[in-house]
Amino acid sequence: MTSAPIVVHPPLGSGGRRVSARGQILGLAHSDADVVEFLRRTGLEDADILLDDPAWVKWKGGRAHFYEAA
Template identity: 45%
Template sequence: MADRTEIVIHPVSPRGGRKVTAHVLGVAADLGRAFTPTDVSELLRRAGLEAVDLSEDGPIRWEGGGPEVWTSDICRAG
């Protein structure tokens, strides 16, 4: 079985920020909450996942919008 790491950036929370998780060998690890792409890079670096392409063409699954989305519709409406 190949070691396949999946990184997920979840939709923006109503409280702000996006949860970042890594799924490795069937285990999900919560890496923290990011408020910018720089935060995502730092969380990944701390997890030993350096030099990850943050673009939508990279290995990250961006849910609720790509790397340019950091506020939710709820936050913008308020």
């Protein structure tokens, strides 16, 4: 895998982060639980253990697991 298929984008000015998988927007997350739910809806049942795996998830802009307004 050359790049992580899941991207958690930078925090928005209003709070939350967009989450995408292979270029498709999955939703706006306000917590890790939201990200996990989006990924489970795509069929990744063990999504909670993937959040800190850089082969699966790329956290862009800001700290990982941080969702407050930029």
